[in-house]
Amino acid sequence: MNDDLKFIIDSTKEDMEKAIKHLEKKLINIRAGKASPAMLSGVMVDYYGSPTPLNQVGNVNTPDARTISIQPFEKSMIQEIEKAIMNANLGFNPMNNGESVIINVPPLTEERRKELAKQAKNEAEESKIGVRNDRKNANQEIKKLEDASEDLKKNAEIDVQNLTDKYIAKIDEVYAAKEVEIMKV
Incomplete structure (x- = not known):
């Protein structure tokens, strides 16, 4: 794989990692019953x-x-x-x-728990959108490269899609864990 493609994929992975970190930071601020x-x-x-x-x-x-x-x-x-x-x-x-x-800190009502779970889901969706935007940007960068063959570009796009799938799944895991924490009485 040529260095430009490797750089694009590595920087995309970093950006997707930042989306996960951002989501985790946002979810910490959503209270889940106990004082923090x-x-x-x-x-x-x-x-x-x-x-x-x-x-x-x-x-x-x-x-x-x-x-x-x-x-x-x-x-x-x-x-x-x-x-x-x-x-x-x-x-x-x-x-x-x-x-x-x-x-x-008052205990959460069932209605408030559902509200907070919905808020957490919205944060997760925002993170997924960020990851998809990172994929789109990476694919545009790959297409712009002139010194790489079409096969290399296609393989790089597949790698970017695999990264996207991996990070979307990670976002779902983080959200699921937070939802369980919020709904637990």
């Missing part, structure tokens, strides 16, 4: 006028499966942290005890 600091990863706190990620203004812990505790680095930030959590619209009701912000 990742649930608050998108929360931005107004820290003296500039939006700052929550984990940079306090320690975020999960003392048990139903509680998230935020210990601010500065006590004066407690109200700002509470306001930021409310504004993030995550469905949490933060409380403070003067020292830290405590969030009791």
